[in-house]
Amino acid sequence: MTHPNDPSPRWITDLNNPPPHKSKPASIPDPPGYSSQAVSKKKDVSRPAGRQQPSPEEMDHLKLKKAWEVALAPAKNLPMTLIMMYMSGNSLQIFSIMMVFMAFKNPIIGLLSTNQAFERFETDSNRASILQVKAAYVLMQVLALAVGVWKINSMGLLPTTRSDWLAWEVRREPLEHAIPALSL
Known part of the structure; x- marks a missing residue:
């Protein structure tokens, strides 16, 4: 077991020197569908050689x-980006601003x-x-940037x-105006 001079704990010694394997008593039958003879035959069969390294052309x-x-x-x-952009709406909200930011940030980082x-x-x-x-x-990243441009x-x-662009140009007048109804 352990000697008084051995500084390692007993459990380390037990792990390094496991007890011998006990064979199964003959009085206990194998479970249905299991045969200990088949397992011992499989152990005797030599293993196939390991996988070969691929050639440089295959690599x-x-x-x-x-x-x-x-x-x-x-x-x-x-x-998924298109669906998220569509669902976030066209108004200026924190969620839509974050979506637009991510739509530009990810492709730019990808391009760089x-x-x-x-x-x-x-x-x-x-x-x-x-x-x-x-x-x-690069083409895929530019396509992702185009989605961001579409959104903004x-x-x-x-x-x-x-x-x-032009300061002297007048704004286009809308064709219709919506006036909210007064509720009393």
Whole structure:
């Protein structure tokens, strides 16, 4: 067991030297569907060799496939972004302002970090293919920015009429006016 000179606790010694495995008594039958003989036969069968490492061409193909997944990820977020933009409304509220902020912040950060997003996939042999993937990634980020521009245009924050730019231009008069009813 433990010697008086041994500084380690007994439980560490017990973990390092487990007791021998006790065999099952013959009087206890195996449960239905289980055979201890089949298990002992499986242990005798040699295991197949480990998985081989992929060749450099296969590795480049896998890296390119993963790079395409990264490049198309912003497009997968567009439907949810569009729904959130639509649901937030066109009035200036804190929620719609935060949605517009996020609609611009995420694509701009994505555009600025394009090289960092793909540096782990780039090798000397697949540099031209990664350039195409980067172009698709930039296109997806620009598309996400276009969603943000659409939202601020629908909120009326983009200066798109002449009266927004020219001081002497008069504002367009509305065709109808809504007058709230007085309730007594």
